[in-house]
Every structure is written in C-alpha cells, then in structure tokens.
Amino acid sequence: MSGALRAAIALAATAVAWSPVAAQELHHSWSAADVTKLKQWVAAAPQDALPRLETTALDRALANGDAEEISRQARQIALRLAKMHLKGRASEAERRGWNIRDTDDENALGSMLDNALGSGSLDTFFAVQRPAHLEYSALRAAYAADADEQRRKVIARNMERWRWLPRSLGPDYVLVNTARFEARLWRAGEVAGTWRVIVGKISTPTPVFDATITGVILNPWWEIPASIVRESVGALVRRNPALAKQRGYVWSDGRYRQRPGPNNALGQMKLVMPNPYSVFMHDTPNKDLFEKEVRAFSHGCIRTGDAIGYAATLLEGVRTREEVDQIVAGGETTQLDLAKPLPLYVAYFTAVENDQGGIDILDDIYRRDDRIRTLSADYRSEGRLAATGCAMQSAE
Structure with a gap:
C-alpha cells in the first residue's frame, strides 16, 4: 500500500469520526442503500476470517416496512461488525x-457510525x-487465495491476533515476533532494521506484552535474581x-x-524498557x-543479535556509532536516553509475510495457535502463559 493511499484512508477515517452531523438525527437515517451496503459488509466478513452475523431480525423489519425497527436492527449489526473488525471476536480464554x-x-x-451515515461513507467506516x-x-490477501485449509486456519488465527493489537502501532516502533525469532524497527511505515533474537525456551516462554523503550545501558551490571542465586x-x-570473582559475581549490601x-549475562547492552514481566532486550556473550x-x-528475556548495532540505531540523533563503540570499549556503565521514547511490541505471529510477498507458516513453538477458534465447522456465528522473564535467566 502506498503512502498516499494510507494518507487518504487516514483522512477518510478522520472525516468519518468527526464530521459535524447531529447524532440524534442520524440514528434514524438508514436508507435502503445503507442497509444494502451493510448487508454486503456482513456477507464479506468471512473474507477477514470473521463470522457472518445473523440478520433475521433485520430482514423481518424490512419485510414489515418498520423504519424504526430497521434503523435499530441495522445499527446493532453495524456496531457488532465494526467491533469485530476493530477488536476481534475471541473470548478471554482465546486471548x-x-x-x-x-x-x-x-x-x-x-458516533463514527452516525457520521458515516450522514456523509455517505459507510464503506470507509467499516x-x-x-x-x-x-x-x-x-x-x-493470502487467506483469500490459499486453497490449503490448514494454512488458511493458521492465517486466520494470525489475522485475529492483529486485531488484538492497537489498530495503528504508531509511526515509529519496534515489533518483536518471538515465533520468528526476529525484531524489526519500523520508522514512518517502513522497516528500518531487522535483528535476530533469542527468545524463551518452551518451558519459560517469552510473554506477549508492550512496553516503551526510553534508553540504552551500555556495559550494564546484572542484578542477579533470587531464583538464580x-x-x-x-x-x-x-x-x-x-571462580566467582573471575566470573564477575559480587555480593554486597545483601x-x-x-x-x-x-562474561556478563547481559552482554554489553541492555535496553531501558520498564515492564511488569522483568523481560528485557539485551546482548549476550553466547553469540554462536x-x-x-x-x-x-x-x-524469557530477548537476547538480541548485533546488540551494539541495534543500540546505535535506536540512539541515532543522540550518539554516533563511533561514540557508542567508544563507550563500550571504555567499560564504564553508561545510560543514554533515546531522542524520544519508542513503543515496543513483543508479539507472537505464526503466519508472516516473506521477502517474496508470500506467506510463511512458522512453527508454533509455544503451542498457542490451537487456543484460537477459526471460521470453520466449529462455529458460524458470533457468540457461540505465565511469564518468567529475566528473573529466571540462566547464570551460564
């Protein structure tokens, strides 16, 4: 999708959300064309791996010519469908x-729906x-084109996961996909860098969470968790x-x-990214x-390949790569703040786009896919991991 097209969609979305039309009046403004458009979106929901909502009550109101009931039923269906597109349809157990x-x-x-009806932009609203x-x-696109039912199930589950994220992740952010063992830095809608990562073992999986990267610590000390002590x-x-001294272990002040x-378990770099899981992105001495x-x-923690290069990329505008290398070589613990805080999303996607524009199906290493129902024989209509983090990191 081009930048111009994304900008046009964003502008249309703003118009839908903020068009100055009185909501009270629009509650009763469902025309025959609007209802037809709504039913087209209901029928198209399976293209997004979403269930087709029931419209029997709306059809009955249409047959009876009851304008008020038509408006009421159409509004309910439209809001339910929009919420599924925005938030997904999974239960708490699936999430x-x-x-x-x-x-x-x-x-x-x-209010967005009311304004869309008033401005004739129902398509944009959905x-x-x-x-x-x-x-x-x-x-x-792959879900529509792929003929393999098993691949379609995996793709559908990952489409649902995308609906659990904020609709827009922001212009600049880091997205870690633990199933892909990869971190990507996105800037202005484009990939600005990719790094290999090491993630949690099957017994201690890396959790799914979001945080904010505010800085980088070079030559960090490692506060050894009580469990490893x-x-x-x-x-x-x-x-x-x-031997403990040789490995750099120190006991003081309890x-x-x-x-x-x-030999430091965190290597030469650790991100400042406060989170309730004690999970961090950091370097490692075990580069192999x-x-x-x-x-x-x-x-549980996310060990990052080319960690100093990664840190230097995040610190662009604050320190040059040469300055970062000098600090590392000096051996002193130094914390540097990023030019501005950067959102971080640690997610889990087992269906991903590859460099050729196709879709790769990854191993479900943490066995999370089966938690999510798919649009198949198990349902046709709506309604029917403890993290351990760095606190369990090995002292090796």
Whole structure:
C-alpha cells in the first residue's frame, strides 16, 4: 500500500469520526442503500476470517416496512461488525497470555457510525476498523487465495491476533515476533532494521506484552535474581570465591550482582524498557546461538543479535556509532536516553509475510495457535502463559 493511499484512508477515517452531523438525527437515517451496503459488509466478513452475523431480525423489519425497527436492527449489526473488525471476536480464554494494551476506543464507534451515515461513507467506516498494518493486508490477501485449509486456519488465527493489537502501532516502533525469532524497527511505515533474537525456551516462554523503550545501558551490571542465586550463584560465591570473582559475581549490601565485562549475562547492552514481566532486550556473550534456526534458549528475556548495532540505531540523533563503540570499549556503565521514547511490541505471529510477498507458516513453538477458534465447522456465528522473564535467566 502506498503512502498516499494510507494518507487518504487516514483522512477518510478522520472525516468519518468527526464530521459535524447531529447524532440524534442520524440514528434514524438508514436508507435502503445503507442497509444494502451493510448487508454486503456482513456477507464479506468471512473474507477477514470473521463470522457472518445473523440478520433475521433485520430482514423481518424490512419485510414489515418498520423504519424504526430497521434503523435499530441495522445499527446493532453495524456496531457488532465494526467491533469485530476493530477488536476481534475471541473470548478471554482465546486471548489468554496476550498482554498488549489495546488503546482503540470502541465507545467511539457509535458516533463514527452516525457520521458515516450522514456523509455517505459507510464503506470507509467499516474499512478503517481493520488493522492498518501492511502485514494484515498481506495475510488477508493470502487467506483469500490459499486453497490449503490448514494454512488458511493458521492465517486466520494470525489475522485475529492483529486485531488484538492497537489498530495503528504508531509511526515509529519496534515489533518483536518471538515465533520468528526476529525484531524489526519500523520508522514512518517502513522497516528500518531487522535483528535476530533469542527468545524463551518452551518451558519459560517469552510473554506477549508492550512496553516503551526510553534508553540504552551500555556495559550494564546484572542484578542477579533470587531464583538464580538459589539455583547456582549463591553456592558458587560461598564455595569457590575465586571462580566467582573471575566470573564477575559480587555480593554486597545483601544482593548479588555481576560486573560489566565479557562474561556478563547481559552482554554489553541492555535496553531501558520498564515492564511488569522483568523481560528485557539485551546482548549476550553466547553469540554462536544466533546462527541456530530455532532460537528458543532463554528464560524469557530477548537476547538480541548485533546488540551494539541495534543500540546505535535506536540512539541515532543522540550518539554516533563511533561514540557508542567508544563507550563500550571504555567499560564504564553508561545510560543514554533515546531522542524520544519508542513503543515496543513483543508479539507472537505464526503466519508472516516473506521477502517474496508470500506467506510463511512458522512453527508454533509455544503451542498457542490451537487456543484460537477459526471460521470453520466449529462455529458460524458470533457468540457461540505465565511469564518468567529475566528473573529466571540462566547464570551460564
């Protein structure tokens, strides 16, 4: 999708949302053309892997010529359909473990619908509720074209996941797809960089969540979690202090830490990204693991390939790569703030667009796909993971 087309859609969406038409008057303004358009969108819902809503009550009102009931039924159906496009149709059980905050206000749909009816832009009203990301558009096209029912189920589940995200992720952000073992930096709607990552093991999966990156710590200390102190580090410090010192472990003021250095479990970089899961993006001394195809080795945190290059990219406008390298070489712990905070989304998608424009189906390493129903024989109408994070990181 071109930038001009995205801008046109955004402008149309603004017109739908804020057209100065009285809502009270528009509640009773469903014309025959509007109802026809609504029924077309209801019929087209399966193209977005959504169920086709029941319209029996609306059809009955149409047959009886009851204008007030037609308006009431059409409005109810339109709002339900718009909400499904905007928020998805999954239950809480299906969404379990998805901890990304959805900032889209479904309460605004009513006024948007009223304004769309008044301005003759019902098509735009429904279209702008879909996820705005290009990846969703690619999945939607593949869902329509793919003849393999199993692939279509995977694609449908991932289309649903996109509806659980904010409709727009913002102009600049980082999106980590743990199923793809990859982090992407997006700037102004384009991919500005891609990095391999190592994610949580099957037993300690990386959670799905959002955070805000505010800075970078170079040559970080590692605050060793109590679980790892109990597991290994505490005994090592007590029984073999010479080896513990060699590995950089320090005990003082009632806490265990690891000094910055080549053996530090966080490597030479850690992002400042406060979150309730104690999960961070950071470097690692075990660089060889990035060559593995399946990179699920951590206890929840996101180890990042070319971590210093990644940090330098995030710090553009604040420090040059040469300045970052100098700080790292100096060995002093240094925190640098980004030019502006950057949203981070740690998500899980098992159907993704590849470089050739096709769709790759990835291994469902955390067995999350089966939680989500698909538009198949199991239903035809609407209505019918604990994170462990860096607190469990290995001391190896």
